[in-house]
Amino acid sequence: MARPTIQDVAREAGVALGTVSNVLNHPNRVRSSTKKRVQNAMETLGFTPNQSARLLAGGESTMLGLVVPRLTHGYSLQIVSGVQREAERYGHHVWIANAADDVAAMAVCIQQFLSAQVAGLVIQSFDGHPLRNMAVPSRTALSCMDVQGSEPGYFAVADSQAEGTLVAEHLIAAGARHIAVLGISKHRAHQDRAQGIASVAQQSLEVHFEFIEEGDWCSASDGYELGERLAARQKSERPDALLALSDVLAVGAIAGVQAAGLQVPDDMLVAGCDGNPLAWTGGVPLTTVVPSGYEVGRRAVQQIMEQFDLAKLGELTGEPAPRVVDVHQAIVRPFLLPRESTGAMQKHGAKPDLNVGAYL
Amino acid sequence: MARPTIQDVAREAGVALGTVSNVLNHPNRVRSSTKKRVQNAMETLGFTPNQSARLLAGGESTMLGLVVPRLTHGYSLQIVSGVQREAERYGHHVWIANAADDVAAMAVCIQQFLSAQVAGLVIQSFDGHPLRNMAVPSRTALSCMDVQGSEPGYFAVADSQAEGTLVAEHLIAAGARHIAVLGISKHRAHQDRAQGIASVAQQSLEVHFEFIEEGDWCSASDGYELGERLAARQKSERPDALLALSDVLAVGAIAGVQAAGLQVPDDMLVAGCDGNPLAWTGGVPLTTVVPSGYEVGRRAVQQIMEQFDLAKLGELTGEPAPRVVDVHQAIVRPFLLPRESTGAMQKHGAKPDLNVGAYL
DNA sequence: TTGAAAGCGCTAACAG
DNA sequence: CTGTTAGCGCTTTCAA
Numbered sequence: 154m155a156r157p158t159i160q161d162v163a164r165e166a167g168v169a170l171g172t173v174s175n176v177l178n179h180p181n182r183v184r185s186s187t188k189k190r191v192q193n194a195m196e197t198l199g200f201t202p203n204q205s206a207r208l209l210a211g212g213e214s215t216m217l218g219l220v221v222p223r224l225t226h227g228y229s230l231q232i233v234s235g236v237q238r239e240a241e242r243y244g245h246h247v248w249i250a251n252a253a254d255d256v257a258a259m260a261v262c263i264q265q266f267l268s269a270q271v272a273g274l275v276i277q278s279f280d281g282h283p284l285r286n287m288a289v290p291s292r293t294a295l296s297c298m299d300v301q302g303s304e305p306g307y308f309a310v311a312d313s314q315a316e317g318t319l320v321a322e323h324l325i326a327a328g329a330r331h332i333a334v335l336g337i338s339k340h341r342a343h344q345d346r347a348q349g350i351a352s353v354a355q356q357s358l359e360v361h362f363e364f365i366e367e368g369d370w371c372s373a374s375d376g377y378e379l380g381e382r383l384a385a386r387q388k389s390e391r392p393d394a395l396l397a398l399s400d401v402l403a404v405g406a407i408a409g410v411q412a413a414g415l416q417v418p419d420d421m422l423v424a425g426c427d428g429n430p431l432a433w434t435g436g437v438p439l440t441t442v443v444p445s446g447y448e449v450g451r452r453a454v455q456q457i458m459e460q461f462d463l464a465k466l467g468e469l470t471g472e473p474a475p476r477v478v479d480v481h482q483a484i485v486r487p488f489l490l491p492r493e494s495t496g497a498m499q500k501h502g503a504k505p506d507l508n509v510g511a512y513l
Numbered sequence: 514m515a516r517p518t519i520q521d522v523a524r525e526a527g528v529a530l531g532t533v534s535n536v537l538n539h540p541n542r543v544r545s546s547t548k549k550r551v552q553n554a555m556e557t558l559g560f561t562p563n564q565s566a567r568l569l570a571g572g573e574s575t576m577l578g579l580v581v582p583r584l585t586h587g588y589s590l591q592i593v594s595g596v597q598r599e600a601e602r603y604g605h606h607v608w609i610a611n612a613a614d615d616v617a618a619m620a621v622c623i624q625q626f627l628s629a630q631v632a633g634l635v636i637q638s639f640d641g642h643p644l645r646n647m648a649v650p651s652r653t654a655l656s657c658m659d660v661q662g663s664e665p666g667y668f669a670v671a672d673s674q675a676e677g678t679l680v681a682e683h684l685i686a687a688g689a690r691h692i693a694v695l696g697i698s699k700h701r702a703h704q705d706r707a708q709g710i711a712s713v714a715q716q717s718l719e720v721h722f723e724f725i726e727e728g729d730w731c732s733a734s735d736g737y738e739l740g741e742r743l744a745a746r747q748k749s750e751r752p753d754a755l756l757a758l759s760d761v762l763a764v765g766a767i768a769g770v771q772a773a774g775l776q777v778p779d780d781m782l783v784a785g786c787d788g789n790p791l792a793w794t795g796g797v798p799l800t801t802v803v804p805s806g807y808e809v810g811r812r813a814v815q816q817i818m819e820q821f822d823l824a825k826l827g828e829l830t831g832e833p834a835p836r837v838v839d840v841h842q843a844i845v846r847p848f849l850l851p852r853e854s855t856g857a858m859q860k861h862g863a864k865p866d867l868n869v870g871a872y873l
Numbered sequence: 874t875t876g877a878a879a880g881c882g883c884t885a886a887c888a889g
Numbered sequence: 890c891t892g893t894t895a896g897c898g899c900t901t902t903c904a905a
Contacts, residue, residue, distance in 0.1 A: 156652060158882055169891045174884060204628035205565040206882035209897045224593055233584055237613060246625060249609040253597060265606060268564035518898055529875045534900060566898030569881045
């Protein structure tokens with residue numbers, strides 16, 4: 154029993170083929186009694202419109218394609234969430250393709266979405282990978298996340314540099330005068346953060362910044378060793394604040410500092426970057442700066458909608474495809490989450506408050 | 514500039530339309546020099562085949578649709594990962610739709626995939642929701658995860674009951690004689706675990722099981738209170754083991770027990786369920802039982818492939834669509850992760866080992 | 874290999 | 890509202 158077609162529905166309902174099509178596409182052109190009859194026929198036959206045929210005949214897709222480099226990272230999950238929420242607001246639905254940490258796979262995902270005629274394409278770049286040569290024809294609405302766009306196009310990026318600036322300034326405001334920066338890595342976001350910190354350093358000559366080029370950004374034990382080592386220094390040479398470029402590293406550092414017999418935040422302030430809820434489970438709540446993936450995702454979808462509007466406008470005025478000429482860049486500011494590890498308000502309660510079930 | 518078509522490519526390459534089609538679908542029917550020429554033409558024109566047209570003309574889709582109730586849960590992420598990995602092995606790609614905790618949205622996601630003519634559909638049920646009435650036509654290969662299937666069809670489920678059994682038996686083997694079970698909830702998986710525990714209880718009359726009908730499975734502070742309260746009992750009435758139905762609860766319980774002045778595991782064993790990496794960050798590594806979402810996802814895809822094979826066979830022998838009559842159920846066994854909270858081998862080292870960056 | 878042609882299921886546009 | 894028709898881009902088939 155092959156799939157029922159619009160034709161079968163028409164026969165079943167005793168109406169013309171065109172009427173069924175109208176029920177689907179222009180419901181108000183059809184008398185409601187007829188509409189009912191047709192809808193019943195669809196129900197009894199278990200009819201599902203063939204999207205391929207609709208698209209081919211000139212219909213408009215409503216799907217948005219979202220390509221992420223990986224789904225095992227909280228930031229990407231936030232993006233997914235933001236994209237979905239915003240897309241829903243505009244009546245669009247989202248399909249997600251996961252490139253599983255493989256640049257080549259990413260290109261395939263993009264091609265497949267294009268093949269499938271998605272209305273718009275939202276792509277999170279691969280650690281700043283420019284996505285050039287992935288050849289998205291200008292006809293498809295596109296927004297790239299987490300790339301600095303130098304070419305014409307739409308981009309939504311988290312302001313990593315501002316993340317660094319924000320924590321650094323917070324530490325200084327909290328009284329730090331000798332800040333050790335941990336976790337320098339080749340990772341794009343980390344380098345940007347470091348740069349933001351450096352710019353604060355230049356303007357705060359009374360504060361000594363020490364950039365420590367060691368340790369892996371994703372290993373807590375590296376943080377532990379660094380923290381222990383720095384805490385063991387003589388008081389005069391010892392930093393009074395640690396700024397880790399990732400939360401995982403920061404949590405390790407806190408443990409290391411404590412192991413060396415010092416108190417956080419009393420003897421040493423510690424702050425991280427990432428807004429990684431995992432880090433919130435440690436003994437001392439960690440001050441951190443949060444790049445809002447959620448907001449980045451939302452902005453990207455807004456850019457898609459902007460392109461839809463432009464295209465619609467172009468159609469009305471009869472102009473041809475108004476090729477994108479400008480660089481549209483939405484830069485999303487991070488926010489600071491001040492907590493006890495830098496002496497912020499919240500006191501360390503007895504009860505663990507790791508309400509993290511939602512994340513895993 | 515509209516999208517280039519197969520026709521444009523043919524003109525550019527100076528070959529017939531049919532030849533281009535052959536390059537796409539039957540590359541070995543074309544001389545390689547001609548093939549090269551056609552491929553170059555595709556490149557220069559930026560040609561992407563129109564999937565709608567291909568499907569409409571009788572082509573086969575290679576995409577698999579995966580519908581999950583939510584993407585913010587580790588178990589679902591594991592499923593995604595398993596589905597992807599296995600699909601890739603068979604040369605299929607996956608699109609993911611996230612129902613964002615909404616049953617109605619789930620039905621929409623399914624419809625959209627069907628509309629898009631996916632080759633197969635993999636669905637994770639909504640907390641055991643039967644997925645009936647979501648009307649998947651029998652033509653599409655389908656596998657449902659986390660539903661007990663009573664009707665004909667393909668199902669892949671984690672054996673929640675075995676999870677309970679496994680931890681309970683482990684605790685008894687570790688010496689427990691009075692086990693308090695925490696976190697009974699309406700959640701399907703939790704009830705199944707409780708049932709598994711109950712069956713162990715029936716067979717181990719020398720062990721006293723105490724089911725505590727309190728506390729929320731997802732709140733660590735509930736665990737804390739329960740742990741503290743139970744630990745405060747007189748030694749004769751005090752359980753010597755806590756079995757929490759979730760890891761979050763278990764971690765809270767450990768903290769509570771310690772707050773009451775007892776040691777884990779020396780004075781009280783504690784075990785959880787979920788395999789939630791978050792819980793691995795606590796002071797005492799938690800023994801837990803892990804439902805393998807990864808494996809469930811893999812099995813589901815294998816079931817899809819099975820259906821493909823059957824369909825292909827049916828085509829060859831000229832039989833009509835061989836309607837699914839049997840209940841095919843893949844039950845995935847959990848595995849135990851024995852750690853220090855139940856006195857397992859690993860000693861609690863000084864360095865924190867929370868290598869969890871991969872999860873968030 | 875080529876060129877021509879049928880048809881997949883649907884939309885949009887037409888005259889009635 | 891009906892009934893008809895052209896055509897979307899492609900695959901497949903067939904005779905040359």
